[in-house]
Amino acid sequence: MNPQFEELQKRMNHIGNLNNYLEDLLAKIPGNLLSGKQQAKLMDVLLDDSDLTSLLEGLKDPRPPRFVLVGRTGVGKSSLINAMSGRYLAEVSDVEIGTEEARRFTYESDGQVYFEVIDTRDIGESEAFTKDADAEAELAAVVKAFRPDAILFLQKATERAHSDIDVESAKKMMLSAGYGLPMVGIITHVDELNPSRIKDPADYPPGKLALMEDKKGQLRRIFKEQKVPVDAIIPVSSYIEWSQDPDDLSEVERGELTIGFDGRYGIEELLDFLEQSIDIRAAIHLGMTIRIHKISERIALRFIKVFSTLAATVALSPIIATDIAVLLSLQTVLLMIIAYLSGRDLAFKTARELLVSLGGIGATGFTLRMIAQQGSKFANLILPGAGSAISASIASGGTYAIGKAAVAYYLKGVPEEELNKVVKNARDEFDRGLE
Known part of the structure; x- marks a missing residue:
């Protein structure tokens, strides 16, 4: 059997056991960044999502189509x-x-x-x-x-x-x-x-x-x-x-x-x-046996889609600022999963540094988008739910863009200095999808 296939299968199976994998990832998050309550919220959001559950089952148990x-x-x-x-x-x-x-x-x-x-x-x-x-x-x-x-x-x-x-x-x-x-x-x-x-x-x-x-x-x-x-x-x-x-x-x-x-x-x-x-288990096996050079990217894109939806769920919390730590941790976990698919096992600090570098420091940077996201929740005081919907769109789009940048960096070898352009293009792509 192809050694590359065996190694990739081992990695995917490990990610598929997300309960254990998350414990490994969350253990790397410094205690002052995520409270026990927020950590529990993150776990609940991840493990209650049916699309993610289906994807994880496919990773654990691929089968021939x-x-x-x-x-x-x-x-x-x-x-x-x-x-x-x-x-x-x-x-x-x-x-x-x-x-x-x-x-x-x-x-x-x-x-x-x-x-x-x-x-x-x-x-x-x-x-x-x-x-x-x-x-x-x-x-x-x-x-x-x-x-x-x-x-x-x-x-x-x-x-x-x-x-x-x-x-x-x-x-x-x-x-x-x-x-x-x-x-x-x-x-x-x-x-x-x-x-x-x-x-x-x-x-x-x-x-x-x-x-x-x-x-x-x-x-x-x-x-x-x-x-x-x-x-x-x-x-x-x-x-x-x-x-x-x-x-x-x-x-x-x-x-x-x-x-x-x-x-x-x-x-x-x-x-x-x-x-x-076709069935996700068969689709993963098909990619692993036939297009092994592409399967990591395809699985990463599936995670990006799921995590972007999860980010919106987190951001729908009507309480101002309580979801920032959870959202950033969610995005960091996404980065770590994509890096792991490429064969790298990142420390939380390394992934967080890349996440911050993707944020940008200009007026259009992701950092200010996060501030805008939280500010949008003041709209809830006027029209309940309106601000959270705006916040969810920003969080989902930002997560999508960050995931695409991680694919470009870890799976395609795009230099770090070009990632802000990748983020911008991904944001535009996400926004066009909402039109």
């Missing part, structure tokens, strides 16, 4: 899985799952499971299946027990026949699961669209890109006609030339193949969609 693949023979399912992982994965068939209409696979490499998949390749191709209620019920039971994270509907870009039948099959898969699922329409083999000789996505001419848009529109219309909700339609090319011919190698040797020519298109967009749409 589970997909149901719907598509005809030759549509490129295994090629898509390999393209998503960037590795030539071993396709391992599981034990009998109780139906002849589907097979269950795991896709593995070096003892690491990347995906769990049910391939319903025969559905739509077999008229007997569409008329066999027992077979349909068996498959429905299998899909429901599998509890997939998403249905991936695959259609080859150069073919359109039977699309309506296949979309109907995808609809049955969604209903069989028994709960709302992301449905992704994936148009495969877009590299084979004219001019098919051009395999490098950087060289795709406008005409080829226009054909992809036409294919997207056609598939979207079919989903609409069949009254099947589809969350995204993504054209992809899984075209990869491996360093050696996989057919000439053993299974172990295939796992060591490297990419000789990379003709992949749309795969990053697909991975982005899945990471944002």
Whole structure:
């Protein structure tokens, strides 16, 4: 197993046990900065948030994503899985799952499971299946027990026949699961669209890109006609030339193949969609196994979103000035978590110094924003609740900006002298989101 994966998993699991992790962090806060009552308030705010709880559970217990693949023979399912992982994965068939209409696979490499998949390749191709209620019920039971994270509907870009039948099959898969699922329409083999000789996505001419848009529109219309909700339609090319011919190698040797020519298109967009749409545990595993260089940043951004909301909760306290220590401690904890994701274990003093440096000393600096935040609470004397709402917006936006600066500094290597610019841009980004 990848040592970097193991180290990152260890760190995420540690953060996931937030009760213990918070005790470690809060123990580093000097006693004169946060009273026992304020410390209890901070713990209550953190541990009562459902979004944070979901994120922590995902960090403690990531698992391989589970997909149901719907598509005809030759549509490129295994090629898509390999393209998503960037590795030539071993396709391992599981034990009998109780139906002849589907097979269950795991896709593995070096003892690491990347995906769990049910391939319903025969559905739509077999008229007997569409008329066999027992077979349909068996498959429905299998899909429901599998509890997939998403249905991936695959259609080859150069073919359109039977699309309506296949979309109907995808609809049955969604209903069989028994709960709302992301449905992704994936148009495969877009590299084979004219001019098919051009395999490098950087060289795709406008005409080829226009054909992809036409294919997207056609598939979207079919989903609409069949009254099947589809969350995204993504054209992809899984075209990869491996360093050696996989057919000439053993299974172990295939796992060591490297990419000789990379003709992949749309795969990053697909991975982005899945990471944002599927169960958090599966999304974290997906990022850790496939895009380990990006996963820390993505997890940090999730923490920023949660902590920005928590900052607003703290700031809604109607009592003037009582929440400043709690809010600043909350922001410092966010900095320490992001630093920890980067592999650094900060002392509270070091994180606090960076927080202060991000505050700025000018009229538009964060320090005066905090003063303005507290001043806004005087509005409560005139219109109860109005000042606290203003205060919450300022606190939330400031926390968001500080988190983004921490990502830039610890995960992207942006120099400290450039962080005030990052903070300003993040504040503007946050404010635009409120418009």
